[in-house]
Amino acid sequence: xxxxxxxxxxxxVRGKNRLLDNVSWEVEEGERWVxxxxxxAGKTTLLQVAAGRMHPTSGVAGILGEVLGTVDVFxxxxxxxxxxxxxxxxxxxxxxxxxxxxxxxxxxxxxxxEAYHDLDHARAAELLEVxxxxxxxxxxxxxxxxxxxxxxxxxxxxxxxxxxMLLDEPAAGLDLGGREDLVxxxxxxxxDLTAPALVLVTHHVEEIPPNFTDALLLRDGRVVAAGPxxxxxxxxxxxxxxxxxxxxxxxxxxxxxWAT
Numbered sequence: 543x544x545x546x547x548x549x550x551x552x553x554x555v556r557g558k559n560r561l562l563d564n565v566s567w568e569v570e571e572g573e574r575w576v577x578x579x580x581x582x583a584g585k586t587t588l589l590q591v592a593a594g595r596m597h598p599t600s601g602v603a604g605i606l607g608e609v610l611g612t613v614d615v616f617x618x619x620x621x622x623x624x625x626x627x628x629x630x631x632x633x634x635x636x637x638x639x640x641x642x643x644x645x646x647x648x649x650x651x652x653x654x655x656e657a658y659h660d661l662d663h664a665r666a667a668e669l670l671e672v673x674x675x676x677x678x679x680x681x682x683x684x685x686x687x688x689x690x691x692x693x694x695x696x697x698x699x700x701x702x703x704x705x706x707m708l709l710d711e712p713a714a715g716l717d718l719g720g721r722e723d724l725v726x727x728x729x730x731x732x733x734d735l736t737a738p739a740l741v742l743v744t745h746h747v748e749e750i751p752p753n754f755t756d757a758l759l760l761r762d763g764r765v766v767a768a769g770p771x772x773x774x775x776x777x778x779x780x781x782x783x784x785x786x787x788x789x790x791x792x793x794x795x796x797x798x799x800w801a802t
């Protein structure tokens with residue numbers, strides 16, 4: 543396997559704030575990572591660097607065999623699937639759901655004068671079906687519930703057959719039913735051997751989908767622990783990550799944690 547992400551001592555400083563502090567981390571083909579940490583731990587910043595949308599202040603960020611800062615990010619970004627609240631805010635509320643997905647082919651939000659092939663439209667329709675929102679294809683994005691929007695965004699992230707898919711808190715704001723539906727669908731994607739490498743950011747171990755393989759724990763921009771879920775998600779590591787005595791338990795293919 544080869545490295546999809548290879549971070550070496552990546553540090554991000556904005557003003558007087560050190561958002562990431564000497565983060566070294568590698569993601570290989572076929573791996574499914576969850577990034578856990580409290581608010582302000584640096585999770586979203588890490589994902590922005592991995593998406594080629596933020597450059598490190600120091601250190602080396604390798605993405606898909608390229609080094610950030612020496613590569614044209616506009617050529618790199620189409621190889622990366624991204625679902626995030628920041629991206630969702632850029633999608634026009636009046637945009638038809640089918641077009642929200644198909645426009646990923648050009649890396650734009652908002653249909654204009656682009657020409658799409660039948661294969662593009664068929665691919666978009668297929669992904670909407672995979673995410674269980676094909677019945678919403680003709681609705682406008684602004685009329686969707688939060689859960690429906692999240693699933694449409696993930697369909698969009700998959701549109702270009704990316705080599706890595708980055709999901710920033712995909713279950714945030716969802717009710718229990720919406721969360722469980724989304725977690726199940728992400729678990730199915732993770733089980734697909736042809737799916738890209740996956741990195742999912744969350745605050746909650748309960749949102750880790752089945753078939754995910756590894757975890758990266760962050761606190762104050764630093765790595766607390768990284769590696770296979772079974773050895774990384776321990777009481778001690780979670781306690782250090784969140785600054786609160788915690789107990790973690792695996793039940794089948796799912797995880798749960800609580801304060802002790």
